[in-house]
Amino acid sequence: MVGLAREEALAHDEVIMDDADSDVEVSDSEDDSGEEAQATPSENAIYNKEAILEKLEDIAWPKNVDWMHKLTIEHDQGGKVDVNDDLARELAFYTQALDGTRQAFEKLQSMKVRFLRPTDYYAEMVKTDAHMHKIKGRLLSEKRRIEEAEERKKAREAKKIAKEVQAEKNKQRAKDKKEQIESVKKWRKQRQQGGFAKGNDDVPDLNFEGEEGFKQSKKKRPGVSPGDRSGGLAKRGKEGKNRRSRDAKFGHGGRKGLKKQNTAETTNDFRSYKGGESQTKKRKRS
Amino acid sequence: MAKKRKRTDVPAEAAGAEKPDDSAPERPPRTLFGFKEPAPDAEAAPAEAGSAVAPFRNKEKVLITCSRRITYRYRHLMQDILSLLPHAKKDSKVESKQSKGSALNELLELRSCSSCLFFECRKQKDLYLWMVKSPGGPSIKFLVNAVHTMEELKLTGNHLKGSRPLITFSTNFDEQPHWKLVKEMITQIFATPKDHRKAKPFHDHVFAFSIVDGHVWFRNYQISVPHNEIDKVDKGGLDKMTLIEVGPRFCLNPIKIFGGSFGGPTWYENPYYISPNQIRALEKRQKAGKYAKKVKAKVRRKMHEMENTLEPDEFAELWKGE
Numbered sequence: 001m002v003g004l005a006r007e008e009a010l011a012h013d014e015v016i017m018d019d020a021d022s023d024v025e026v027s028d029s030e031d032d033s034g035e036e037a038q039a040t041p042s043e044n045a046i047y048n049k050e051a052i053l054e055k056l057e058d059i060a061w062p063k064n065v066d067w068m069h070k071l072t073i074e075h076d077q078g079g080k081v082d083v084n085d086d087l088a089r090e091l092a093f094y095t096q097a098l099d100g101t102r103q104a105f106e107k108l109q110s111m112k113v114r115f116l117r118p119t120d121y122y123a124e125m126v127k128t129d130a131h132m133h134k135i136k137g138r139l140l141s142e143k144r145r146i147e148e149a150e151e152r153k154k155a156r157e158a159k160k161i162a163k164e165v166q167a168e169k170n171k172q173r174a175k176d177k178k179e180q181i182e183s184v185k186k187w188r189k190q191r192q193q194g195g196f197a198k199g200n201d202d203v204p205d206l207n208f209e210g211e212e213g214f215k216q217s218k219k220k221r222p223g224v225s226p227g228d229r230s231g232g233l234a235k236r237g238k239e240g241k242n243r244r245s246r247d248a249k250f251g252h253g254g255r256k257g258l259k260k261q262n263t264a265e266t267t268n269d270f271r272s273y274k275g276g277e278s279q280t281k282k283r284k285r286s
Numbered sequence: 287m288a289k290k291r292k293r294t295d296v297p298a299e300a301a302g303a304e305k306p307d308d309s310a311p312e313r314p315p316r317t318l319f320g321f322k323e324p325a326p327d328a329e330a331a332p333a334e335a336g337s338a339v340a341p342f343r344n345k346e347k348v349l350i351t352c353s354r355r356i357t358y359r360y361r362h363l364m365q366d367i368l369s370l371l372p373h374a375k376k377d378s379k380v381e382s383k384q385s386k387g388s389a390l391n392e393l394l395e396l397r398s399c400s401s402c403l404f405f406e407c408r409k410q411k412d413l414y415l416w417m418v419k420s421p422g423g424p425s426i427k428f429l430v431n432a433v434h435t436m437e438e439l440k441l442t443g444n445h446l447k448g449s450r451p452l453i454t455f456s457t458n459f460d461e462q463p464h465w466k467l468v469k470e471m472i473t474q475i476f477a478t479p480k481d482h483r484k485a486k487p488f489h490d491h492v493f494a495f496s497i498v499d500g501h502v503w504f505r506n507y508q509i510s511v512p513h514n515e516i517d518k519v520d521k522g523g524l525d526k527m528t529l530i531e532v533g534p535r536f537c538l539n540p541i542k543i544f545g546g547s548f549g550g551p552t553w554y555e556n557p558y559y560i561s562p563n564q565i566r567a568l569e570k571r572q573k574a575g576k577y578a579k580k581v582k583a584k585v586r587r588k589m590h591e592m593e594n595t596l597e598p599d600e601f602a603e604l605w606k607g608e
Contacts, residue, residue: 045557052463077456083499093505097494100454114517117488126447
């Protein structure tokens with residue numbers, strides 16, 4: 001139906017003139033096929049102004065009727081409103097209603113009429129409560145969708161920044177490592193060159209650049225040596241906070257992949273060979 | 287018909303808070319057509335200095351009907367309008383054969399209504415609205431476009447059912463006689479009578495009728511203004527007033543104005559009006575023209591080529607051997 005309004009509006013635009021004079025019409029539309037349909041009515045359009053005005057007098061309410069009966073306000077539209085621009089059109093209607101209401105409220109207030117609904121006045125509304133509930137649900141879901149989209153955007157940005165920061169940190173760390181190795185090499189070279197004339201200077205003075213000193217590595221498992229296949233979990237001391245219950249629930253953490261290994265211990269380990277006789281019997285049978 | 291209440295009870299029983307009764311001198315003896323004020327000599331002129339010689343009572347009653355084969359959208363629109371006008375009565379569907387002229391007039395008389403809103407749906411696509419004033423009044427036929435009902439979830443406002451609306455018109459209603467007539471009829475039909483039984487006391491919604499591009503656009507807004515007392519807006523509250531759309535929305539395109547009700551001499555014809563059938567026919571014709579145009583273009587191209595032959599290209603045979 002909106003489409004229909006558009007079509008009509010477009011067709012009208014071609015012959016549009018001011019509302020002022022509808023009698024004298026010259027329809028010069030470029031749309032040839034529609035011209036025949038439009039031209040004839042606009043020339044022969046009936047417009048019996050006197051009869052209309054007469055009838056208006058007949059049916060109209062008396063002139064001195066109290067405004068409270070009619071509650072009508074007129075509002076000047078200002079310029080011409082473009083029909084096809086939805087936003088402008090709706091804005092025009094909104095301002096008309098707003099302006100009208102303001103005037104009406106001023107009048108009502110001056111008449112000392114009770115016109116504002118108190119908050120505790122409950123009566124039947126034009127839309128049911130269930131319907132308003134649906135509306136509320138929809139508004140909330142829309143709000144949530146917008147918020148989620150914003151959060152996702154922010155998370156994306158934050159991830160990008162975090163990545164950059166991480167890259168920076170890695171670079172810095174590599175640089176530090178390189179520098180430390182370089183400084184040790186330098187010291188060694190110096191020592192070699194200078195001979196042992198420096199005396200028993202065993203402790204290398206590594207603080208060339210004036211750093212803060214050797215920092216403890218921030219790795220999470222400082223006690224683990226590189227060759228340890230169990231990941232530091234093979235030897236564990238006293239059990240921590242309810243370790244046994246957690247083990248029962250989530251399984252054991254340790255013994256990483258050490259279940260099958262051909263080491264000295266497992267070669268001499270005959271725990272799993274219990275029923276030796278049955279095995280020999282099986283072999284004899286097959 | 288419902289039992290008529292005694293006249294004396296009506297002012298006291300206005301629903302909800304009572305409005306202070308202005309004017310209210312003694313009511314004149316009720317006449318059958320009490321809508322116009324009775325002749326001044328018919329009643330004893332009250333001694334009090336009232337604003338009117340005979341107090342005006344709006345006894346408007348609107349009959350709302352539709353034709354058969356109306357679609358759901360327009361039926362909902364009709365129901366929405368019914369809920370907006372507490373002084374309206376709904377009647378059952380009218381057969382299409384009867385929809386012209388006499389039958390509807392009889393119906394109006396039967397239900398003792400002074401005006402009528404008749405929704406006529408054609409081809410299950412086009413909705414025409416007749417606004418008619420009953421005995422011998424003028425009638426206007428509109429084409430209804432751009433219908434949005436109150437059910438739409440984007441229209442979030444709500445207001446009291448039966449509260450009297452504030453009606454705003456744009457000033458271009460006063461420019462031409464036929465618009466003046468439209469305005470008067472709209473006022474009489476859409477304004478809820480002041481002391482109607484079903485009318486609620488407060489004013490919390492506003493109608494906006496405006497003329498844009500030769501169409502009458504209708505909007506219904508809920509008024510929300512910060513207030514603590516019921517007869518005074520908060521200081522500066524008028525600036526903080528917001529309007530929330532309640533719906534429904536529609537756009538009326540006047541087609542004709544007739545002298546009688548549902549017929550009579552034509553007094554006004556809209557020169558810009560094209561019937562929806564014509565529009566659809568136009569579109570189809572345009573689409574049909576596409577193939578014919580293509581064939582014509584092909585023929586034209588051939589003729590053109592035949593008339594202006596190209597010079598033989600030197601390099602055309604160049605790669606032929608390969």
